[in-house]
Amino acid sequence: MLTLKQIRENKAFTLERLAVKGVDAAEAVEKIERLDDERKSIQGQLDELLAQQNAVAKEVGMLFKQGRREEAEAAKGKTAALKEASRELDEKLRKAEAELNAVIVTLPNFPCKDVPHGRTAADNVIVRTGGKNPELENALPHWELARKYDIIDFELGVKLTGAGFPVYKGQGSALQRALISFFLDCNTAAGYTEIMPPLMVNEASGYGTGQLPDKEGQMYHVGVDNFYLIPTAEVPVTNIFRDVILDESDFPVKMTAYTPCFRREAGSYGKDVRGLNRLHQFDKVEIVQIAHPDKSYEALEGMIAHVESIVQKLELPYRILRLCGGDMSFTSAITYDFEVYSAAQGRWLEVSSVSNFESFQANRLKLRYRDARKKTQLAHTLNGSSLALPRIVAALLENNQTPEGIRIPAALVPYTRFEMIR
Missing domain, CATH: 1.10.287 (Helix Hairpins)
Incomplete structure (x- = not known):
């Protein structure tokens, strides 16, 4: 705050x-x-x-x-x-x-000076693009491909739980597992320590990273125990350092975690939520950094470059956006979104947000460090999706469809152990 x-x-x-x-x-x-x-x-x-x-x-x-x-x-x-x-x-x-x-606590974080003015996603600024949009004839959307190859069952998810809880099957399950392992390996190779956190957090943790108070009603609440299902691994991982005083020599702290994520997505409806486009439970690999205030924007650039390298390895066309003030989250000082192009849907899908929160979360967390004068100062926190799976899977299925099946990018083949979904 x-x-x-x-x-x-x-x-x-x-x-x-x-x-x-x-x-x-x-x-x-x-x-x-x-x-x-x-x-x-x-x-x-x-x-x-x-x-x-x-x-x-x-x-x-x-x-x-x-x-x-x-x-x-x-x-x-x-x-x-x-x-x-x-x-x-x-x-x-x-x-x-x-x-x-x-x-x-009702006041959001200050946007930094580089944040563009604007109210909606239409005012976001394209920083750069990469890859080439595929040219496909009679391309099927991923929900039809999922049925054709029997790899994701949306109706069975509705039966078991409700809309927004798909069931992955066969090669669909293997693709999920492969992506999670691939993302974690990319992150640990870049110096991030892997964490396996709880999937529920207490009220103090939700408050610490800014998800509580939950003004938009997006978190699933376990009322009897007053726990919350995590909307992202950012919450438990960043809270590891709640009420902690670091030394300057500890920076940067770099952590990564895979978790299922749970979001109510209240108010979502229409074509933009079909299939994997917007789920209540989904898998995501997260990267988190705790940085010295003088180095946090350098850390941010490094995180953006790291996420970009992973998207490039997946051979997906992408663009990076700097979000305008009106499209940013409550806690963020600056956010860059990654979007990949969906050939069958003919639109861009958000797959990652990389943000610097400066001292906003640290003040809630009481996360500090001792400077050279032995005085305590607030640290800076950052996080990014590296990556969120649902729309990555949607783009991979749609962009790589062929008459013979769905091609797996070369970087993923050692993880899937198959080259095609048939």
Whole structure:
């Protein structure tokens, strides 16, 4: 979350930056200023009472030493009254701090200076493209190819659970497993440590990375235990460092994880959610970095180049977009999306987002490091999909269809152990 210092030291900058994300924060910022002033006033009163308590306690001790018992007992009565007043003020202070925090957490992260202005995906900026769009005649969409080759059963998923929970079969299952192993091997070869985290997290973890409060109702909640099914491996992996103080020599921290991901995708409908285009349960391999603030944008460029290299190995046509302010996530300072071209659907499919959150998540996580002066500072966090499987699979099936079957890219053959889906 944003810090009070960020909000209060330059109100005009705060309003201008949040406006880039399409947020009118004037009312919230005014409320934050008022609540912070109230909090400071209560804290001042409490500090004064505590000082009086200390003074009276010293007085009581001195009076007892001097044998002035009656005066000492009278002074002790003052201490009791001061303690009660302090308790009431302390409770009032906690409520004021909670109310202040509740407003601050509603404000999204500042977009960095390189984020383009805009409201929708139409305002995103194409950074670069790669590969060549295939030219196919009578191309079938992946949901028809899945039925033709009996590799993904969407109807059976509806029977077992509901829409958005497909069942992979035969070579379809093998392709999923191959992609997961391929992505993890690419990531570990690039210096990322593999993690196998839990698939459910507690409330503190969801709060730490910014998924909670869940304003859009996207997380699956296990009510009895108050756990949440993870929407991405970013949540448990980044939270490994919640309440941790690193040394500068620890940077960069690089981690990767494969997990199933669970998202309610409330409000999704229409042709864009057909087949694998938008699921409630899907597989994804994630990369996470914790970086020194002076090096986080260098780390971001490295992550973008790494994801790009994997897409290139899959022989998929792609483009990289820098998202505009209105299309960015709540927590991100800057985001680059990777899209691959779907020949049968005739459109671009998002397969990865690579983001720098700067200190926004770290402030929630209390993730800090000791600098050269031994002072603690907030670290920067970054993450990226490397990669999300559903639309990668959709593009691979659609773009590589031939009269003989579906061709497997050469880089994947050692993992699938077959060259064609037939």
